Each structure stands twice: as structure tokens, then as C-alpha cells.
Amino acid sequence: xxxxxxxxxxxxxxxxxxxxxxxxxxxxxxxxxxxxxxxxxxxxxxxxxxxxxxxxxxxxxxxxxxxxxxxxxxxxxxxxxxxxxxxxxxxxxxxxxxxxxxxxxxxxxxxxxxxxxxxxxxxxxxxxxxxxxxxxxxxxxxxxxxxxxxxxxxxxxxxxxxxxxxxxxxxxxxxxxxxxxxxxxxxxxxxxxxxxxxxxxxxxxxxxxxxxxxxxxxxxxxxxxxxxxxxxxxxxxxxxxxxxxxxxxxxxxxxxxxxxxxxxxxxxxxxxxxxxxxxxxxxxxxxxxxxxxxxxxxxxxxxxxxxxxxxxxxxxxxxxxxxxxxxxxxxxxxx
Numbered sequence: 001x002x003x004x005x006x007x008x009x010x011x012x013x014x015x016x017x018x019x020x021x022x023x024x025x026x027x028x029x030x031x032x033x034x035x036x037x038x039x040x041x042x043x044x045x046x047x048x049x050x051x052x053x054x055x056x057x058x059x060x061x062x063x064x065x066x067x068x069x070x071x072x073x074x075x076x077x078x079x080x081x082x083x084x085x086x087x088x089x090x091x092x093x094x095x096x097x098x099x100x101x102x103x104x105x106x107x108x109x110x111x112x113x114x115x116x117x118x119x120x121x122x123x124x125x126x127x128x129x130x131x132x133x134x135x136x137x138x139x140x141x142x143x144x145x146x147x148x149x150x151x152x153x154x155x156x157x158x159x160x161x162x163x164x165x166x167x168x169x170x171x172x173x174x175x176x177x178x179x180x181x182x183x184x185x186x187x188x189x190x191x192x193x194x195x196x197x198x199x200x201x202x203x204x205x206x207x208x209x210x211x212x213x214x215x216x217x218x219x220x221x222x223x224x225x226x227x228x229x230x231x232x233x234x235x236x237x238x239x240x241x242x243x244x245x246x247x248x249x250x251x252x253x254x255x256x257x258x259x260x261x262x263x264x265x266x267x268x269x270x271x272x273x274x275x276x277x278x279x280x281x282x283x284x285x286x287x288x289x290x291x292x293x294x295x296x297x298x299x300x301x302x303x304x305x306x307x308x309x310x311x312x313x314x315x316x317x318x319x320x321x322x323x324x325x326x327x328x329x330x331x332x333x334x335x
Contacts, residue, residue: 002309004074011069015062022058026051053330060327064320071316076309088127089190089293090145092178093118096197097161098136098169099247100256103198103232105280110225114196115156117223117285121194122149122156124286124294131182134159135174137166137202141181171197171266172204175213175220189217192293195266198226199259206262210269220270221292222263223285225278231257 003009030051095118101111122130130152132143140163143155178193193213199222210220226232234247234254247254260277267273274292276283 001075001077001312004076004309004311006073008069008073011072012066015066015069018065019058019062022062026054026058057327057330060323060330064323064327067316067320067323071313071320073313075312075316077312078310080308080310088129089192089296090129090131090183091125091192091194091293092131092133092145092182093121093156094133094135094139094174094178094193094195094197095159096136096169096171097134097159097163098200099161099167099234099236100169100198100200100226100254102161102234102236103226103256104235105227105232106225106282110198111159111161114223114225115159117196117283118156118194119153120284120286121289122153124289125149126294128293131178132156132159133174133178133182134163135170135177136161136164137168137170138164139170139174139177140164141177145182145184168202169197169200170204171195171199171201171206171262172209175206175209175266179209179213179216179218183216183218189271191216191218192296193218193220193270194289195220195222195263196225197222197263198256199224199261199263200256201259201262207265207269210266210273214270214273217271220267220273221288222267222273222275223278223283224258224260224263224275226256226258226280228258228260228277228279231255 095111095114097111101114102109104110106113127147129145129147130143130149131141131145132152132155134140134142142159142163143152146152174195175193183191213220232255234256235244236247237244258277258279260275260279263277264275267275276288
């Protein structure tokens with residue numbers, strides 16, 4: 001036998017306390033009766049109150065309380081083994097953390113908005129293995145493929161432009177890192193890269209990398225964010241003073257624009273790739289995930305044996321009700 005909610009067993013400590021209170025009340029009641037009624041009249045006016053009956057009745061109530069506490073602890077026995085198959089896909093979130101992602105054409109900025117979208121997705125990722133890769137001038141694995149979505153959420157919260165030491169935007173290097181270091185060898189399908197970026201690439205040959213991904217059966221779902229027409233200047237916040245300064249190059253403010261044409265080529269080169277031109281709008285990425293990933297073909301990730309125990313709290317609750325019924329019907333006075 002085992003207890004599923006064993007913390008309720010701590011409630012058994014109240015039973016000795018209640019037993020002490022019951023004994024104290026019984027003694028006080030007898031003492032008060034003897035002070036109020038003369039010894040010679042006690043048998044006549046006591047009404048035939050039976051001390052043993054009172055003790056038995058209190059004992060029944062204490063046993064009933066004990067059974068209720070044991071029932072709340074969810075006693076279980078009768079073990080059965082069942083086979084559980086886990087199915088899903090391998091999904092890598094490839095997120096741009098270059099300085100251009102600090103542009104505020106999406107509130108509060110592009111990077112923080114992307115992190116919020118991915119956080120929403122983690123609530124929909126049932127059974128899939130999730131990985132997290134950050135890229136700028138280089139790509140870094142922030143979280144390997146795992147079912148531990150809490151770990152992925154923690155790594156996601158820590159994501160910033162400081163997550164990668166080298167500046168720039170090398171989308172192709174990020175895709176290649178996913179293929180080489182994140183995804184397992186074999187299983188040519190059941191893999192997705194969800195790329196979130198403004199698309200400004202600095203000669204990393206992203207289309208060629210996407211073709212390599214397509215050959216490996218990896219689909220790329222790209223989310224393009226940022227102002228595509230006029231662009232936005234990049235503002236960096238000083239961690240000590242909190243002041244924002246505009247990034248400049250040769251005395252002029254650096255303006256970042258969404259390069260949707262590159263992202264369209266990247267998704268077209270991968271296997272069944274999809275591009276979402278979000279720009280300065282919004283997207284329900286969790287719904288996109290459910291439609292494109294959760295409803296896509298799944299692979300069997302693992303098979304485990306799971307033990308199941310039958311809840312037997314009903315026996316204890318029924319016993320408690322039975323004892324309470326007997327205690328209620330029991331008379332304290334003799335006939």
C-alpha cells in the first residue's frame with residue numbers, strides 16, 4: 001500500500017490531541033456532576049449516564065477522524081503495469097539576439113516580443129522535445145533538446161544581446177549549428193526550426209544552409225519581425241544609468257529594417273518551409289505551433305512502463321461514516 005498525498009498523514013497528530021481533550025472533558029464532567037449533586041442523590045439524579053458508553057462513543061469518533069485523514073492521504077494498492085508511448089517532434093527555436101533586435105518597432109522591443117511568443121508556445125508543446133539556440137555574430141546552444149520545458153523557459157528568460165559575445169547577424173551559421181549540434185543524427189524527418197529574426201544577414205549564406213536543412217528533412221518556420229519600409233534606429237540601454245543611446249556608425253544612426261526577401265528564400269529552400277511576415281504586427285505563435293507542429297507527423301520518442309495504483313480512499317471514508325453513525329446512535333444513558 002502507498003499514499004499518493006502522504007502530506008495529509010501529518011493530520012494524524014491531531015488525534016492524540018483530541019483524545020486528550022475528550023479525556024479531560026469526561027473527567028471535568030464527572031467532577032462537576034459530583035460537586036452539583038449530593039453523593040446520596042447521585043444515583044437517582046445522574047440519569048443513568050454510563051461512563052464506559054461515553055468513552056466508547058469518543059473512541060469511535062476519534063477512529064472516524066483517523067480514517068478520514070487516511071482517506072485524504074489517498075491510500076492506493078493493486079498495482080498494474082501499462083506501456084506509455086511518447087510521441088512528438090524535435091523543435092529548435094533559433095532566436096536572433098543581435099543589437100538590431102533592440103529596435104522598438106514592436107513593444108517593448110523585437111527581442112522581448114519574440115521571447116513572449118516563445119513562452120506562449122511552451123504551454124502548447126506537449127510531448128515535443130524543445131531546444132533553444134541564440135545567434136548574432138555566432139550561434140550558441142542555450143538549451144539542448146529536452147522535455148523539461150521549465151528549463152527551456154528559464155534559458156529563454158535569460159536571453160539577451162549579451163547571450164552571444166560576437167555582434168552581427170549570421171542566420172546561416174545558426175541553421176548549421178542546429179543541424180550539426182542540436183538535432184540527432186538519423187530520423188530524417190520530424191524536425192523543425194522556428195526562426196525568429198529581422199532577417200538582416202551578414203554574408204553567412206543562409207539560403208545554402210536552408211537547402212542543407214531541406215536535404216536533411218528539416219522544415220524551417222520563419223517569423224520575420226521589424227519595420228520593413230522605413231526601419232527603426234537601434235537603441236542600447238546602459239545597465240548602470242538606464243539611459244538609452246542610439247547606435248551609430250560613422251556618425252550616423254544605424255537603422256534596422258526587416259529583410260523579408262531573404263527569409264522567404266530561406267523557407268522556400270527548406271522542406272515545406274513556411275514564412276510569416278509579422279513585421280510590426282503580432283502573431284499567435286502558440287496557435288501556429290499547434291497547427292504546423294502538433295498536427296504534423298509525429299515520431300515515437302520513447303516507450304516507458306508506467307505503474308498505476310488504484311485509489312482505495314473510498315474504503316476509509318465509508319468506514320468513517322459507519323463509525324460516526326454508530327457513535328450517533330449510541331446512547332450515553334442506560335435504559
